[in-house]
Amino acid sequence: MTIGATLLGLLETGPQHGYSLKKSYDAHFGRDRPLDYGQVYATLSRLLRDGLVEEDGVEPGGGPSRRRYAITAAGVTDVERWLTTPERPALYLQNTLYAKLVLALLSHRSPQDVLDRQRSAHLTTMRELTARKRAGDLADQLICDHALFHLEADLRWLELAAARIDQLAGAVVPPPAGTTR
């Protein structure tokens, strides 16, 4: 996730201190990976330098946590552009699972074992996410669903690959010496 754009988006709802901005980020998006304070202040300095935020008052005592930040008109334009530009769909064409499958075939290991171990690992994670989703609030449910749908897509690929192992073996494993394909 683009931290700069996300913090800007949060600041569009109203000026905030770095501390409350971090709390707000963590509550919405950082349950699994909360932001470091260092990241927040480094990002705010960059946004400040680029004219996307401005200081909106400093409380006595100094230090970065005393400063309040507000989004500028340029910042609002930036958020607008980010929200209305679709994310580039991830292609996953450099696929480690495919590489393992081919190497298992080339080295005469069991490709089915490679696929089944992966399937088992995926399902274990899906079980954990399903349990978390069932115990969680709506935000947790939607976050877990996003992950679950991606894992499900991987599993469907694993099934397809399992059904085509013989074809793949024919395509990638060289025939024994002295024979022609």
Place this chain on the structure above:
Amino acid sequence: MTGRTVLAADGEAPAADTPLLVGEGLHKSFGATPALCGAGLAVRAGELVAVMGPSGSGKSTLLHCLAGIVRPEAGTVRFRGVDLVARSDTERSALRRREFGFVFQFGQLVPELTCLQNVALPLRLGHVRRRAAERAAREWLDRLGVADVADARPGQTSGGQSQRVAVARALVNDPSVVFADEPTGALDSVNGELVMNLLSDAARASGAAVVIVTHDARVAAYADREIVVRDGRSRDLESVA
């Protein structure tokens, strides 16, 4: 809860970690087409096991053999230590009615009966009095959030409601094992999830074992374990993990 002791004469009560139902070395062909070639599965009380595999792999046949609906040509199916394959059709039918519950992709409710009467049906077939059977049925409909369709016929309900009625019917006679064949196959994601939440919660609360045949990994994620069936053979993924 009736009939749990009927088969106990054949063996001692199993320990808690002993499988309740075990199918081993199952072979079944339909004409010249082999459907099962040595498949098996074991499930303990309170455990949910998902059976996955490609279309035509034999997973539904495996479920039907385990449930005593189809008699395999070879292999054993032991329920509480007793081999069902060796029992007569009448004995297996009686056992199914008493000990097993079923949920299919399409609820297979009786269209002429109300939802309440459908849920009460397994109890009525077990000679429970009508009033008691309908009281229990109403409780289950309520538990599954479909009490409002009690007097409606299945054709007057939505797919999600109908499938929840089917789950209520599967659980009303407190079965030892629930067999579910693609229980969410005809539902959208939201209703499928609702049915799986209700089915898994209700089965766990009652301590029933559940065998779910599904092609949907999100449904399988509700289970404790997964068995994959390919070309009529089964593999427990725990054995390769």
